[in-house]
Amino acid sequence: MKVIVDLCVVPLGVGVSVSQYVVACEKILKEAGLKTQLHAYGTNVEGEWDMVFAAIKKCHETVHAMGAPRISTMIKLGTRTDRDQTMDDKVQSVRTKLASA
Amino acid sequence: MKVIVDLCVVPLGVGVSVSQYVVACEKILKEAGLKTQLHAYGTNVEGEWDMVFAAIKKCHETVHAMGAPRISTMIKLGTRTDRDQTMDDKVQSVRTKLASA
Amino acid sequence: MKVIVDLCVVPLGVGVSVSQYVVACEKILKEAGLKTQLHAYGTNVEGEWDMVFAAIKKCHETVHAMGAPRISTMIKLGTRTDRDQTMDDKVQSVRTKLASA
Amino acid sequence: MKVIVDLCVVPLGVGVSVSQYVVACEKILKEAGLKTQLHAYGTNVEGEWDMVFAAIKKCHETVHAMGAPRISTMIKLGTRTDRDQTMDDKVQSVRTKLASA
Numbered sequence: 001m002k003v004i005v006d007l008c009v010v011p012l013g014v015g016v017s018v019s020q021y022v023v024a025c026e027k028i029l030k031e032a033g034l035k036t037q038l039h040a041y042g043t044n045v046e047g048e049w050d051m052v053f054a055a056i057k058k059c060h061e062t063v064h065a066m067g068a069p070r071i072s073t074m075i076k077l078g079t080r081t082d083r084d085q086t087m088d089d090k091v092q093s094v095r096t097k098l099a100s101a
Numbered sequence: 102m103k104v105i106v107d108l109c110v111v112p113l114g115v116g117v118s119v120s121q122y123v124v125a126c127e128k129i130l131k132e133a134g135l136k137t138q139l140h141a142y143g144t145n146v147e148g149e150w151d152m153v154f155a156a157i158k159k160c161h162e163t164v165h166a167m168g169a170p171r172i173s174t175m176i177k178l179g180t181r182t183d184r185d186q187t188m189d190d191k192v193q194s195v196r197t198k199l200a201s202a
Numbered sequence: 203m204k205v206i207v208d209l210c211v212v213p214l215g216v217g218v219s220v221s222q223y224v225v226a227c228e229k230i231l232k233e234a235g236l237k238t239q240l241h242a243y244g245t246n247v248e249g250e251w252d253m254v255f256a257a258i259k260k261c262h263e264t265v266h267a268m269g270a271p272r273i274s275t276m277i278k279l280g281t282r283t284d285r286d287q288t289m290d291d292k293v294q295s296v297r298t299k300l301a302s303a
Numbered sequence: 304m305k306v307i308v309d310l311c312v313v314p315l316g317v318g319v320s321v322s323q324y325v326v327a328c329e330k331i332l333k334e335a336g337l338k339t340q341l342h343a344y345g346t347n348v349e350g351e352w353d354m355v356f357a358a359i360k361k362c363h364e365t366v367h368a369m370g371a372p373r374i375s376t377m378i379k380l381g382t383r384t385d386r387d388q389t390m391d392d393k394v395q396s397v398r399t400k401l402a403s404a
Binding site: 203210215251252255260262263266271272273274275277278279280281283284294 | 347364
């Protein structure tokens with residue numbers, strides 16, 4: 001089952017600067033061979049369910065190992081059985097309609 | 102790694118009444134032996150990471166099998182290494198402080 | 203326009219214990235006359251759109267004033283025009299179906 | 304108070320193709336003069352609190368007026384008082400650290 005995820009990992013107890021933890025998660029997602037797209041409030045991830053969630057678990061383990069005692073993560077998660085759809089498809093579908101509006 | 106999750110599964114393409122899909126997910130979570138607490142905008146779930154996410158995957162598979170061609174799920178997910186904390190602890194901590202305020 | 207909201211306010215830069223900030227937000231929501239229901243990963247809120255979002259803004263202002271330099275909040279937000287629905291309706295609809303399953 | 308928001312509006316009861324509703328929301332956000340960045344699972348929005356939430360309310364009103372009887376929206380919402388930060392700053396901070404890693 002393919003999923004498109006929006007992932008936002010928020011470490012608590014490590015102050016207000018969290019970009020180093022985001023960087024560590026980006027590396028984990030990339031090394032897992034997942035397609036990713038960083039944005040200003042999270043990262044879009046595309047891949048097979050088990051691979052995506054194995055990577056998210058590794059993000060939590062890694063961010064804890066980096067010193068964060070608590071993590072609060074938000075995930076949006078989409079699956080569909082009617083047709084294949086990539087992250088690029090989703091963005092392009094909106095952009096095309098916006099351009100012709 | 103223990104997790105406390107807030108899960109909200111939203112099936113698309115099946116009209117506006119979605120409670121039957123929520124019921125199916127509740128059963129899956131219960132049958133998985135997870136501790137759950139239903140609320141008006143989702144369900145709190147407590148358990149081991151792998152068990153919780155295996156159950157969430159089964160929710161998606163089941164809701165698709167029930168006829169929903171598309172699902173958009175929201176997950177909040179908390180882990181901590183500094184101490185054990187249950188769902189009840191979290192609610193009680195706030196209630197105690199509210200009562201003494 | 204009536205809304206049912208699930209609100210989770212996460213202060214950053216104040217350590218791992220955040221219940222005092224949750225307590226402050228609970229009080230603000232109550233004082234605004236909104237119907238609320240605390241759960242283990244947030245608070246359900248029911249009311250008129252403008253009242254609900256005025257209260258959420260006041261939560262952010264108050265949590266900053268309490269010393270949190272950064273806040274990351276998650277909101278789930280439902281509106282419907284087909285019929286009236288309360289938070290209790292939503293929970294009851296699922297519970298009734300679970301009981302008869 | 305300035306906010307950076309991640310907005311994802313999900314109309315229910317209108318089938319599985321929702322891009323026309325996303326397009327309508329994009330136009331509302333642009334016409335409100337807000338800075339936006341579309342991604343595969345929502346839109347980042349940057350602006351003053353009151354302007355941002357007035358626009359989000361208008362999105363709900365408009366999507367209902369287009370025929371959606373029910374809407375389930377997810378919002379991530381960040382404010383900070385320690386320093387100014389734009390959406391571009393957030394992405395750039397991670398990209399710079401990734402590049403030098």
